[in-house]
Amino acid sequence: MTQPLLSLRNVQKHFGTVRAVDGLNLDIQENEFFALLGASGSGKTTLLRMLAGFEVPTGGEILLDGKDVSNVPPNRRPVNLMFQSYALFPHMTIAQNVAYGLEMEKCPKAEIKTRVGEMLEIIQLSHLAGRKPDQLSGGQRQRVALGRALIKRPRLLLLDEPLGALDKKLRGDMQLELKRLQHEFGITFIIVTHDQEEALVMADRVAILKDGTLLQCASPHDIYERPNSRYAADFIGVMNFMPAKVSNGRLLGAHGKPVTAQIPEGLHEGADVVVAIRPERLKVSAPQGDAAGSLPRGRVLATAYHGLDLQLHLETELCADPITVRLTAQEADQIALSQGDQLELGWDAKDTRVFAA
Ligand SMILES: Nc1ncnc2c1ncn2[C@@H]1O[C@H](COP(=O)(O)OP(=O)(O)O)[C@@H](O)[C@H]1O
Numbered sequence: 580m581t582q583p584l585l586s587l588r589n590v591q592k593h594f595g596t597v598r599a600v601d602g603l604n605l606d607i608q609e610n611e612f613f614a615l616l617g618a619s620g621s622g623k624t625t626l627l628r629m630l631a632g633f634e635v636p637t638g639g640e641i642l643l644d645g646k647d648v649s650n651v652p653p654n655r656r657p658v659n660l661m662f663q664s665y666a667l668f669p670h671m672t673i674a675q676n677v678a679y680g681l682e683m684e685k686c687p688k689a690e691i692k693t694r695v696g697e698m699l700e701i702i703q704l705s706h707l708a709g710r711k712p713d714q715l716s717g718g719q720r721q722r723v724a725l726g727r728a729l730i731k732r733p734r735l736l737l738l739d740e741p742l743g744a745l746d747k748k749l750r751g752d753m754q755l756e757l758k759r760l761q762h763e764f765g766i767t768f769i770i771v772t773h774d775q776e777e778a779l780v781m782a783d784r785v786a787i788l789k790d791g792t793l794l795q796c797a798s799p800h801d802i803y804e805r806p807n808s809r810y811a812a813d814f815i816g817v818m819n820f821m822p823a824k825v826s827n828g829r830l831l832g833a834h835g836k837p838v839t840a841q842i843p844e845g846l847h848e849g850a851d852v853v854v855a856i857r858p859e860r861l862k863v864s865a866p867q868g869d870a871a872g873s874l875p876r877g878r879v880l881a882t883a884y885h886g887l888d889l890q891l892h893l894e895t896e897l898c899a900d901p902i903t904v905r906l907t908a909q910e911a912d913q914i915a916l917s918q919g920d921q922l923e924l925g926w927d928a929k930d931t932r933v934f935a936a
């Protein structure tokens with residue numbers, strides 16, 4: 580494998596007794612679109628600030644191209660951090676805002692003009708070059724901030740919750756826009772978000788942070804389909820958790836019957852576990868025969884129509900919380916569903932994950 584652009588080796592940042600970042604090990608490759616995902620306070624911003632050079636780690640090493648940059652100041656790193664609030668200069672025009680970084684570098688005037696023109700084209704704001712930031716929409720201001728960050732052609736662009744201030748529709752557009760820009764520029768992006776859907780949509784790899792440590796780092800597909808902990812399973816998307824106990828090599832559910840599951844190695848007799856399964860992996864059907872059948876049953880508490888799919892909430896004897904089932908429009912058409920209906924619930928062992936309770 581080629582040398583990673585960025586390597587974190589046991590990186591720590593402690594503020595007194597607060598362990599904001601607590602021993603991170605991570606390699607990020609050139610041209611990767613990498614997402615850091617974690618609840619508020621998990622250390623995301625602190626990590627970005629160390630990568631940008633605004634904080635010095637209290638332990639460990641940050642290597643760029645294999646060289647330790649822990650003590651290199653921000654302006655000497657080929658790294659740009661785009662802040663949570665875009666911090667555009669209100670008294671400058673859009674073109675001046677975009678030009679700012681090059682002006683500071685004392686770039687020749689003619690070159691600045693060309694590069695600002697190109698950048699305004701790319702962020703599709705050429706027609707608004709002479710406006711001030713307060714004359715733009717939220718999405719346009721976002722693009723100016725991106726242009727200002729990208730014009731210096733950093734090797735690594737750090738984005739801290741860049742889409743946090745935008746409404747849902749615009750967020751979706753900007754997610755695609757960011758991917759396009761990243762591809763076009765061939766720059767490594769590390770984006771921080773607390774929105775798991777956003778991370779899955781945009782990133783090549785996603786890392787889940789919790790209390791300053793790395794829980795899991797994988798492709799969006801694997802993070803979603805193969806979470807390595809109950810926390811990760813719960814944090815990403817919707818997950819049903821059914822309590823169970825290991826008994827004679829099987830799992831017995833809350834209803835006292837075996838629960839279909841892929842049982843991991845190393846579970847001891849009597850261990851308490853949870854069986855996790857995604858809503859879209861559950862199958863429902865009209866009950867066959869009497870209630871003594873082998874499949875667990877559920878009673879429809881509520882249905883929620885989402886356009887593309889239908890979500891069912893079922894009361895079952897498998898767990899105290901309602902179980903969520905996601906049916907495609909076609910599946911929903913084939914089965915009459917109204918509140919109070921009884922349904923049989925089925926799933927494949929391969930679609931389950933089992934975690935210690
Ligand atoms: N300058 C600081 N002094 C003391 N504690 C800090 C400082 N910066 C961050 N923290 C603490 O470090 C933890 C991680 O914060 P932060 O990196 O901002 O998390 P996130 O961006 O994931 O919400 C929090 O508990 C926060 O209160």
Ligand SMILES: [Mg+2]
Nearest residue numbers: 623624625739
């Ligand atoms: Mg933050």
